[in-house]
Amino acid sequence: MALGMLSKALRRLLSRQRTDVAGKGQCASSPDAVLSKRLRENEALIRDAFGNSPDLIVREIRFGVSPGIAVLVVHIDGLVNTALVSEGIIKPIGIISEILESERLPLAQVQDMLKNRLILLSDAKQVSDKAGFLNDIAAGKCGIIVDGSSEAFVCDVRGFEKRGVEEPQSEVVIRGSREGFSETLRVNTSLLRRRIRDPRLWIEEFTVGRVSHTQVAITYIKGIADDKVVQEVRDRITRIDVDSIQESGELEEYIEDEPLSPFPTILRTERPDRVAGALFEGRIAILTDGTPFVLIAPATFLMFLTSPEDYYERFFIASAVRLLRFVSFFIALLLPALYVAVTTFHQEMLPTSLVLAIAAQREGVPFPAVFEALLMEVAFEILREAAVRLPKIYGPAISIVGVLILGEAAVRAGLVSSAMIIVVALTAIASFVTPIFSLSIAVRLLRFPIILLAGTLGLFGVVFGMSGAAIHLSSLRSFGVPFLEPIAPVVLSDLKDALIRLPWWAMDTRPKFTGENDPRRESRGLMPAVPNPQADGTLGAKGKKGPR
């Protein structure tokens, strides 16, 4: 509630600033935005535009009977596949030059021959506006300009160093695909295409960022995804008007529903199988060039506590593990707060022997329990952050310092109680159980205000904080889908894949809010059964029973 008020106030503050950003910039298309007919001017333009950067290659080829025709081949070194450039562009120009040795052809015909008969690359197009041409060059395409024509010719010969498909670092599974997305958009879309081999997998590309010209693709399965939601995603992406987008996290902040919430409402993943699964539920994936993290929207809270492995392991075990994750989520959020509340306000709630054991450990600790908890939590967060940023070779050093000196010595010195160390350690481990990092850091942050509430108001404070969080969470929406669905609102048919997972043959419908277009995902009665021995007599319980 306080959170809601706060967010409203903040939003009012922020909305003022937003208006003056829009309207600026914009690549204007004035008459001299078109390429010139004179080669020299064009060459000067290109060199000028790139500030004569050394990696810009401008090659002039002159052929035909003198004075002949000059052709400019422009590309950026390192972004193009040089073998392809020489095979596909320089060579054909050589052929045309041989033809022109013997006969004289008009310019238009030369151009046509180049385009349609000689340069046989799969992606080639004609461009005449300056900005478009320059952007294409910057994106790694190769441009060909013939003297005397204002039409340039751009073909895709991109080939640059890229990371291959590797195992994802942040979402590890024991069973399941080892493939992870990489930084290259095209590789990522191909990973999806390989999982969904159907023309109904639709991909739309956008360019976001006035300067970075980052490629962003939205992907969905036509017929399953709701067209209105697709349109909404499109609208939200096209309204972004910024210099640059480097990572999908930046994109996320521009398109999410509740920008001031500590909870993420868009799922991010680097696993193609998770994305494919979400697409089949009618969700939409947003791929950003330059990052392996793909956004999935609409997302629900429970998706953040789900691992793709849940769907591959046997459902009993998967369900138990899911419940465990749910419990860990609450441990990570509440355990230190509950410890503080119970030991400073509600000592009557603990069994006598436990209360005496805790009291014995607290003996001589100079800080109140709430301060002790905050101290240890901050210490742990420092350790964790250090461990993430640290060069790998320092890893053992930090664990020795962290574990031995901070933990052991602090207890020995009587600065903290060992019960608190246990609580903090369990909390820390529980917070790593959450499969999606963006939720687990949200939980880590929320832990602190709840500890403060617990230390000032006891269990009442914990309940107060949790109610606040629950009210806030149930008010969240992700692209129109209630964030806590299917728990609030209760959607019976979706509970089959919520806290527990039913077997695949029982999960026959798509989620209600995203899969309305095509609600059934499988035919009925797929539960395997022992074949009837009377019917075929070959399999089944043969000779198991019966009169002798």
Place this chain on the structure above:
Amino acid sequence: MRVRRCVRITALLAIIPVVLSMAGCWSRKEIEDIGFVLSIGVDHGAKEDEIMITAHIAKPFAISAGLSGAVDEKPFWQVSSTGRTVFEAWRNLRQQSPRRPLLHHSRFIVFGEEFARDGIHEAMDFFFKESEVRETNVVVVAKGVKASEILWNEFELERMPAEGALGIMKVAAQELSTTVMITLNEFLQMLEAEGHEAVASRAELVRRPPSEDPRGQLKRETISISGRETGAAAFKGDKLVGWLDKTQTRGLQWVKGKVRSGIIVIEQPEEENKLASIELVRADSTVTPGISDGRPSVLIKVRAIGNLGEVQEDFDPMKSQEAWLSMERRMAEVIRHEIEAALNIAKYEFNSDIFGFGAEIQRKYPKEWTKLKDKWDEEFPKLDVEIEVETSLRRSGLTRRSVQTVRKEEG
């Protein structure tokens, strides 16, 4: 405009922690600033009309010694204070305790015999009203001594006396049924009920001779003052009237249907001077009041199921049905004897209806009870009590036969 809004928001953000830390904390008490009271005793004070409260407070730092090894220190502290009322005496305790005594974890409320004989009514309201006192506290009367003395007893297997006493009481109530475990809640109900006098647990001191260390080198201590919880204390109104021994207590528990387990020793059939033990498995009872010609009567039906646990002489219990049945009959006889023992002492010695027969009559014959109520003290000893005991023996242990030792005839 913008600046003012910023200021307002900053102020709001700054106020939240301030408000929280000022409004909150009013009942905050760090766990190490609390004295956890484990038992509380009530006695007469030294002066006339004074009540003495004895609290048994845990010393956490002496319980788990932490990293520095075992602490050679008693894990509890006993402290007494006096006042004109229980509450005053209780609050006066704070003059001596540096930590705030807290009653939440108290297990026992102990009354000294002297105090109990003079009536406990004046002391009960505090325990009824105070929110810190749990209704699961066990009410105990110390036999022959003051409550403050009985609280000193120690047990070999538990460092905290309250834990030890509770352990003994639980085990005895469940395995032997020779003691009663009456919680504060039950005790208050019995005090307030018509036609049902109260009973409480009975505790006494056991003095063992202190043992000398044989080698005189190692420090070796035996606990010389220990406690025993067995039997029961019988009240009439709010005054203690007497004690029930083990047999009588089990008699009482039979009638109340609270026997959980126990050993019944009977004479072995077909053998002279040999005994057999029967382990009780299940028991229940019904008490049916009746009134004929204005005279009340009570029918007690007890059903008990047991297993043959041992015989002293070799004997095949499957050999004849007669032997089996006779064991069942003897078991019934023992039970009947125990009930009669309890009835006799309650009727003729205490004249106190600790069985709650009056309450049963009131429930079934409310009109007649209004006439009986005032003269129940005369009626109770004259009450006709019929006892029916139905017993059954289920199993005979692992083996059918018994140990057969080859013994040479003498002479």
